[in-house]
Amino acid sequence: MDDDDRVFKALADSTRRHLLDRLFERDGRTLTELEAELEMTRFGVMKHLRILEDAGLVVTRRQGREKLHYLNPVPIRLIHDRWIDKYTEHRVAALADLKLELEETA
Amino acid sequence: MSTMTAQTTQVYSVFILATPEQIWEAITKPEFTEKYFHGATVAVRDGRRFTTIGDLSWDEEVLEEDPPRRLVHRWVAGYSEELAAEDPSRVTWEIEPQDDGTTLLTVVHDQLETAPKTAASVSGTGWMYVLSGLKTLLETGKPLAG
Numbered sequence: 001m002d003d004d005d006r007v008f009k010a011l012a013d014s015t016r017r018h019l020l021d022r023l024f025e026r027d028g029r030t031l032t033e034l035e036a037e038l039e040m041t042r043f044g045v046m047k048h049l050r051i052l053e054d055a056g057l058v059v060t061r062r063q064g065r066e067k068l069h070y071l072n073p074v075p076i077r078l079i080h081d082r083w084i085d086k087y088t089e090h091r092v093a094a095l096a097d098l099k100l101e102l103e104e105t106a
Numbered sequence: 107m108s109t110m111t112a113q114t115t116q117v118y119s120v121f122i123l124a125t126p127e128q129i130w131e132a133i134t135k136p137e138f139t140e141k142y143f144h145g146a147t148v149a150v151r152d153g154r155r156f157t158t159i160g161d162l163s164w165d166e167e168v169l170e171e172d173p174p175r176r177l178v179h180r181w182v183a184g185y186s187e188e189l190a191a192e193d194p195s196r197v198t199w200e201i202e203p204q205d206d207g208t209t210l211l212t213v214v215h216d217q218l219e220t221a222p223k224t225a226a227s228v229s230g231t232g233w234m235y236v237l238s239g240l241k242t243l244l245e246t247g248k249p250l251a252g
Contacts, residue, residue, distance in 0.1 A: 003121070027113040059117050059212065070117035077234040078120075079243070081250065 004082075005057070007075045010055035013038070020057060023071035030066050034089050112225035118140065118233045119212040124244040126201045130174035130241050132240055133199055138251070141249045142239030144185075155179045166194065175201050183224045192221035213237065 001009070010016055022037055023029060035045045051068065052058040059072045083095070084092055122129060129221040132138040136147035136158075156165040164184030171177055175197040183189035196217040202210045213233055220223040239250040 009238050028115050056119065056121070059119050061214070063118065070115070072119050074115060074118050074120045074234055074237055077231070079239050081242075086250075100139070 003075065004079060006055040007057065007079060010051050010058055013048070013051075016052055018072055019045075019048060019052065023058065023069060027070045028061075028066060028068040034069065108229040110188040111222060112229040114225060115214065115216040115232065116218070116225070117212065118212050118227055118237055119210060120237050120241055121204070122241045122244050123132045123209055126203050127212055127221070128244055129201050129240075130177075132175065134173075134246055138243070142243050143236055146185075148201055150177065150179075156188050157184060161184055164190070169196070170198075181224070183221075183227060186227070189221075189224045192224050193217075195221050195224060201231055211240075 002079060012067075018038070022034060031042065031045060031049070034049070035042050038045055049058060053060065056075045057068045057072055060067050061070065124132075128226075132142075134148070134241075136149045139146055139148040144159065146157050147234035149156045150168060153168045153171070154165045155168055157163065162184055164182055166180040166182050166223070169178040169180065179197055180194040182194050183195045193222075194217075195215060198214040198216075200212040200214070203213070204210055215225075215228055215233065242248065242250040243248070
């Protein structure tokens with residue numbers, strides 16, 4: 001399995017996407033904090049975090065006795081760069097902004 | 107989503123097929139940085155980190171320098187007067203060789219609590235653009251985009 005396979009596999013699960021959403025909202029959370037927001041056992045959350053870590057989407061850092069989880073968006077950016085270059089990016093971003101704006105005002 | 111405030115500790119990591127020494131050179135020498143760091147020439151010497159983009163030049167204090175494994179420096183967003191007026195934050199580069207010949211590069215940008223505009227500026231595509239450009243440059247010898 002190459003790096004991209006790991007990223008796609010990690011993202012192909014709604015619980016794992018939800019975990020990334022939580023970290024996107026606020027980074028640097030402990031397992032206990034993340035577990036509190038999910039209807040899942042501690043073991044289940046650990047298993048999902050492990051898959052996200054293997055894909056490089058979550059990076060952990062120790063702070064004192066705590067292990068903090070951070071969202072690492074770089075692997076997603078690398079997939080983005082594979083199909084979207086510097087020139088296409090502006091058009092893609094403009095369309096994405098338009099979609100967001102229309103949906104927010106709808 | 108767009109109104110959300112940026113994180114005060116941001117962590118970015120990427121595996122690069124290069125040696126720690128090559129990565130160290132690429133982040134401390136201007137002939138490399140100008141190819142991936144938004145055209146900025148960056149030079150780390152004499153305990154300072156000097157940056158030049160176009161007509162703008164500024165420098166930051168180097169807090170720790172342990173080549174080729176670890177570089178910690180102050181961060182001042184000298185590319186914008188508004189951002190540069192905020193408190194200096196801190197950037198840590200960690201370079202860890204792996205068993206498979208790749209090197210894990212981790213950038214931690216923290217102490218951004220009193221620099222919210224700077225935090226927003228470097229998040230999103232900010233650091234990611236720099237790191238994916240650095241990876242492409244070291245692996246292919248070419249900049250990410252013309």
